[in-house]
Amino acid sequence: MLVRQNKITAAAARCVLLVSNRSTTRTPFVCAPPMRYPSVPKRLGLFFFSCVSILGYPTYVMLNLDNVRPFKQTHFNDELKEKLEERRRLRAEGKLNVLQKKL
Incomplete structure (x- = not known):
């Protein structure tokens, strides 16, 4: 029983060491791929999606x-109001020439 317990604690200690080593040597931004990998249609889709989402609400x-x-x-x-009514009446009668030069 004691041997088995020592094996478990040794395995747990190894796991702790592995996790701690990985967390200290982890490189930042591993989860974000560079833009050279997506295809051209995906890039265009991303561009138009960002344009619509940025400009949509202000528009x-x-x-x-x-x-x-x-x-x-x-x-x-x-x-x-009287002048406007008079102009409407003259326009309806065809006597109002808007394009004539005023002297």
Whole structure:
């Protein structure tokens, strides 16, 4: 029984030494392969995925800015409303020549 217990402790001591030696000599970044190994389609896929993920949210926010901020109502002056109505009436009658040079 004593011999078996000594064998177990010796094996455990060897395991501890192996693990401690490996942890001290471990090189950093072993799990990250260099980019020379992936194929060209994988590189392109990674590039486009990163572009979409980086630019996606700011683009979404910029396109929806009108939904984020409150819409400001603009009211025209009464004189300006009358001028606009007159121009609409003249345009409907065909008497408003926009392309004529003003003298």
